[in-house]
Amino acid sequence: MHILCRLYPWSGTRVGGRETFLILFSCVSDFWSDRTPLHEAAYQGRLLQIRSLIVQGFHVDTLTMDRVSPLHEACLGGHYACAKFLLDNGANRSASIHTPHLLASPVHEAAKKGHRECLELLLSYGADIDMELPVVGTPLYSACMARAAACVRLLLHSGAAVRIGCGQDSPLHAAVRGGGPNVVDILLDFGADECCRNAEGKTPLDLSSANSAVRVGLQKKGTRCGHSRELHKPI
Template sequence: MELTDGGSGTESAAALSSLFRGDIGFWADRTPVHEAARQGHIGQLQQLIDNGACVNLVTVDSITPLHEACLQGQTQCVKLLLSAGAQVDARNIDGSTPLCDASASGSVDCMKILLEHGAKVNPPLYTASPLHEACMSGKAECVRLLIDVGANLEAHDCHFGTPLHVACAREHLDCVKILLNSGANVNAAKLHETALHHASKVKNKDLIKILVEFGGNVYARDNRGKKPADYTWPSSASAKCLEYYEKMPMSLSQLCRLSLRKAVGQRGLNKIAKLNIPPRLIAFLSYN
């Protein structure tokens, strides 16, 4: 960095000074700030900050102390870091934000603090979202919270597909139920592969049943030309289940339920309980 030339030297010196003041992060190994945040040593973290330590230091893989605290569910450290100016939506080398990490660790308290500080629920296209992370880890309570604050149910990661794809691949039935009840597209495709293909690959009969109940297409073919049934073992429980659904058409009541839910739309599903219709119909439409 050249510091000998008049005005440009002043600007360069200012940039260098800014670097050491911690206004921007810089490449480093894990620092004492990272370690204190990870281990939940709130007193040590406060002392480091009081002594001028930067809360936005990044490691070689772009992990900040806030990422560390969220991964470990260190709520008090998250509060302290954010109060000291930590970047709430900092991204690591994989594109994950602290909210992604809090979702993965299942720390609802950390998630709420991040959201209060303006954390973005929906990332740019084609990157894993906090909702993907919660579904991957099977954190049902985190899934509910993210949906309540506006998480995009159809967020598409170029590797994993939608959150529903992820939840089925990892066999997290509770997360699948929450997503579907909230209006996730059961037939969303990743390279023509649906969630039902994933459920068939893991040979999970319960997943197959609930996906079909919500309108999963048993005849959908992926980019290899295979139906969900083609990924099951002959005579297995999952194979027999899909064989039954392929031979038996949906009942009229089931077709009506799917049509009504589609007409109401994703945003209107939570209003079904307020309709002036018999409670049994409300329960049926809501899959209760």
């Protein structure tokens, strides 16, 4: 697709309008050609169709070229019954995590989309609650970035490490970036370290906007870090 885009740029030079469209359309079709009916059924939440396709011989862990599994699709869509059926039929709960694509696992997908029931299901089937992936971080980190408070609470009640996020970035840093004051409160109640510094040397308080609900929440809980130089900058 990248080669075709270079040969036929969108700059207005015509290479035969209709013909160009057909070439590009064909390329897009090839890109999606490895997405199976099982993936589509899982994403749409069609349980009966999933059952039928597996009976017909579709493998429960069929992967696309980008290593997306049907379980990924079910968790993205928040389809609990479909996810449970796939797991009951042997789906890999940690599918496609060790790949060059650094794709989030199903538990990350459920956490960041706020699909609490799917998340609880995956954890009950033994998904790694503190699985940390490059860029993606842990499921808790993903949920904090997305302000998915119900999933944050579930993960913490289920034993997720409150201080493990993405490299030196903590879940609390993620919650501040995401702008979720309720998520910040939950993390602090579970012992999050408001003084921890990320790779840039910033604390969560440093990342918060002046007069924001997030900053008020951090200060209300009694930050022990002292005043950051950032707080004294003119606004």
